[in-house]
Amino acid sequence: QNYTQQELIDIFQDAENFDYQIKLNELMENLKTSVEYGNENVEELRKYFGKNEKRKEAIQFSKIFQEIFIQMIIVILSIANVVLLHSGYFDLILQILILIHHFYQQVQLITNKNKIKLQNEKFVNVFRYGEKQMIQESEIVVGDIIFLEAGDSVVVDGLMIESEDLTVDESAITGEVVNIVKSPENPKLHAGTNVVDGVGKQLVLVVGKQNEWNLEPNDDNQQIDKYQKFLNIYTDASQKLATLLMIIIGVKNYNTFWQKHSLSTLVRFSYVALIIIEQLPSFIKSVYTIKKHQFLKQALKQNCLVRNFQALNEMEKITDICTEKTGVMTQNSLRVQLALIGSNQHSAATITQISDLQKELLCIVGANCTTASLEKGKVIGNQMDGSILLLITDLGYNCDQLRKDSINSIVERIPFNSQRKMNSVIVDSQKLQFKHFKPAKRFLVLSIGVASADLKCNYQFDDNKLTEFDFKKCNDFIDIEAENGLRFKFFAIKELNELPNNIENAENDMVFLCQLGIGDPIREGVAEAIARNNDQQITTRIITGDNMDQTVAVARQVGILPPQPTKFELQQATITGQDFKLKSDVQITQMLPELKCMARFSPQDKLRFVQLLQRANKVVAVVGDGTGDAPALKTANIGVSLGIQSTQIAKEASDVILIDDSFCSMALLLQRGKQQNKNLQEQIQFALERVLVLLFGCFIMIIKTGKSDFSAIQLMYCNFLLSMVNSFADYSTKSGKQQLIGFLVSICYQVVVGFVIEQTQLFNFVLLASLIRLLTKFSLKNVLMVVGTTITHLIIIEKMLNRGEQAIFEVFAQQVGVYLMNYFLLIVVLSLVTGYLNRRKSHKAKQE
Known part of the structure; x- marks a missing residue:
């Protein structure tokens, strides 16, 4: 071959500066490709230019090592363990094993991401040896001729060789929502763009990692933004807090600091701090993964295919839904x-x-x-x-x-x-x-x-x-x-x-x-769904290209407008695309609270309307089906396309696909999404409360008694239980042959999480019992008999029932929770009163 891959990249980038037809003929002759017969040199071209492989994330061991090992708390813990080497190697070996395990998990995470990228391949039509063939995008080679039509995605970089009004949406590359009509003056077709109109053919010039732009699936790190911010803040604050508490312990025991007992106590406290800092983020991410998997399965049962889980974070804040009429609220069947x-x-x-x-x-x-x-x-x-x-x-x-x-x-x-x-x-x-x-x-x-x-x-x-x-x-x-x-x-x-x-x-x-x-009959349940939206202060608006009479009729039937609106109400609530174009942004913004029906709207009108809602601090979900709706779907906080009547471009621009095209499915998804967010927040709150109790409990015991009641075995046991959740998070995402395993794991997960909750609560009771012993001089054994046997089983019942998704148990669970809180307060008050009376009695005895 006369060209190298880099030379082809340079030709592609400077395509506008060449004589188009002369350069195109030269390229096709050199690559042994023709319009009449297509690519007749596939294997040789693949061997010379390489395969069309997606870019993989490199495993940077030094970066992972730095993120895990070079942290303040880890360094302090390591120094403390080295100092205590004279008393044994167990603590140091335990720390090293925990960190190696975490290092392995990070490597596996990157490996799994690369596997996911390989599973999202598209199929394309190419022209080879005089025949039209459908192949996977990974099989594309330089010199292939790809057929393109409205709705297709451009998967590799190349030049247009034939065009009949071939129009491409390049907003993913340029950021401008302007469709480009391809011509000899502008023949470049970028990977990651979408064909919105016309037909044409593309000559492939660049494959694999050299493509200018590549669509990659969203990963959990991108989708966990809201919770990742919390974890970052938590990790930074907890490191500083744990370090401060260790300094306080060291200062208090300054005179005996270098004694074996004091150093051992400090190391054990360091272990508690390490577990808190390391295991809480891991626990939250694991619960997030499990909840995500459960949510996706539940959404699929409700005919909603969630393409971007980040949309879940926006569902609880949705204020406006802008939806199509035909097929969404109606049955799309006259x-x-x-x-x-x-x-x-x-x-x-x-x-x-x-x-x-x-x-x-x-x-x-x-x-x-x-x-x-x-x-x-x-x-x-x-x-x-x-x-x-x-x-x-x-x-x-x-x-x-x-x-x-x-x-x-x-x-x-x-x-x-x-x-x-x-x-x-x-x-x-x-x-x-x-x-x-x-x-x-x-x-x-x-x-x-x-x-x-x-x-x-x-x-x-x-x-x-x-x-x-x-x-x-x-x-x-x-x-x-x-x-x-x-x-x-x-x-x-x-x-x-x-x-x-x-x-x-x-x-x-x-x-x-x-x-x-x-x-077109109204879909069953649409009116009830809109009524639920109204109860949640979510405004539903119809935005369609249909005529105003049909739009108002549907709005009246589903409850968006009153059954018999007055002339004034109709004037306030409706606007046509023609009038919309004539009004300024300020005028439309003033009308937004009342506007409910938008008819004869073009795709540009829909986009502008969504942008005006967002400028008015609204969180918007848009339901669209056409190629022209893609800009509005991308701009919206949540883009929703229709599984039956949407174009491929609309589906790719959306976060959620309604498989049955029903608005009822959309309303159920919003309700489920809000509940899911609530559950996640409760899980985080629960985990945070428990680990902080552990941290301060251990700190208080060390200050009061000079030693920690938590042994290395107990801490390792707690670490083991929390780590098990990570394994369940991994198994919950299996499919196919793993469905039975997933079912069993789901059951085991509930049992183990309940057990973890029980054990964590038991740590709280041990702490409470220790404090009671200090105040009242009661026997720890007697206190645990009263507290442990009664409260622990009530905690298990309360936690297993209060899952947030089974409303039938919520009232009972709340009553149990109130009972437990009152019981705790009663124990504390009685302990304080008893301690006060005992000390007063002891003081009188001394005086006598």
Whole structure:
């Protein structure tokens, strides 16, 4: 090969400065690649330029060593252990083993991150040896030609070689939310960008680690920002606190500091400090991992795929939800909801009760005047026509069979146009078989029109007989039901002896059959979900490209707007995209508290609206489905895409994917996310309280008695129990063959955590008992008999019940907690009173 990888990188970076066509031909000739046959030199190019491997995080042993070993508390502890070498090597060996174990865990963490990166590979279409092939991105080589279309991601750096309006979102590279149309003047296609429109082909120039930009999965270090900040502050403060307490102990025992007993006590206190500083962050991260795994599984059961766990930190602060209407709040399936048949009004449930004659005429007209089709109950084509076909099926007819029976009888078709707003078919009634209708003339005109068409009807079928057409009732039906967001289609027929010279005159003086009200039904539970959001002070807003009438109708039905809003309320709560563009940011910001319905909004309008909400200190979740929604999804605090109707770009820009496209799933996710955050905070609070009690308890005992009641074995035992949680965190993320193990581990985790809680509480009771012994001169054994056997079991029950997710136990758990607190206070008060009385009695005895 004439080019090196670095030379190809230089060509890519300076592509705008070359004569595009000449340089492109030179490159393709050199790489033995052509537009006609694609890459015909795959193995040689892979061997020369290398594989398309993702960048791995290097394991920097020196950095890990520095982070773990070069810390103030570790240095002090090491010095203390070296000083005590004359009394044995056990303490020093124990410290070294703990630190080596931590060092190993950090190395394994980096190794696992690199494995995760390899699991997120995309598939691409390439042109090789004259054939189109689908391969994994790791199999891409320099010289490959990749097919690109709207929704695809660009996975490697290269040049555009063909383009039909190929438009790329380069916001991930430039930070600017402006889509770029690729041309010979700007042919560079960067890895990490997304195709938003058009089609094209890309010549691969750079593979592997040399790509300018690479999408990498989020890791836990990025996703734990909120808790990592706390851990950093805690670690720094606890190091300083522990060091200060050790200095105080050293000063107090200054005269006997170099004695074996004093140094041993200081070392044991150092061990307690080490456990607190080292094990609490590890414990919190472990609980975080377990909670994350549980949350992801629960979210998946609720049809929510969480792509970015960082979104969990934002869920408890959400103030506004900006959501699409179609498919999210509605079922995205148009159905006939109401019908005016003759002079009688029917709902979707009662429409099947009409006469056989009315059924037959409605179904024959519907089958012949629509263009959609049904495949296994799914509508293919126009959704409005599809709703009519679904009604025909509900009435017991087969639309395909009706069309087949009518095909030879069709004489003339009068297609739909914007002036007539009707679609008509003229059939020869003598060639069409009827079961219930008896035609009196040779030709029959079948017509379907929209509600706004001029209804040229004189009569109507009413209970199987002709009556005068009630034009007012038909219009009133439309005016009333249009407020519910329904669209209307009317059905009519007419008999003719002969065809008119002007075929469109056949649509005059017709017989009205029915008026169908067609709408997209509201999803079950949406209104209740929005009501829950309102209770939590979360504002739900509809932001859509649909028209305002449909938007307001849905908002009224789900509770975003009142059922019967006044004209003033509608003016305050609604705005169209055209008016939105004309208003300044200041004007829109003043309107934000009242705005609920935004219709005819473009993607740029959605982005601007989200940015204005955020400037007003709102935390925003955006639900979007289109390629153009990607900027708003990225900008929002939580971006939510739709699993069914969203484009690939929208999904990649989002933090959460609603698998079933339902707003109810979104509301449940928010509720679950808030509860999960609450649980995490309670876990951290619990762990922090317990370790601080250990630290100060040990410190107080050393100051009062000159020795610690915690032996090396006890400290190692505590360290072992806390470390076990790390193992459960690792096993909880297994899948596949490990599902059974994961299930067993989940059970064991609850048992062990309960046991850890019990043991930690027992340490508190030992401390309390020690203090009581000092104040009252009671026997430690007697105190433990009273405290240990009663309180410990109550603690286990209280902690196992109070998991935060089982509301049925919450009241009982709270009552147990209050009882325990009162019991503690009672013990302390009695201890103080008894100690005071004993000392007073002793003082009187001395005086006597």
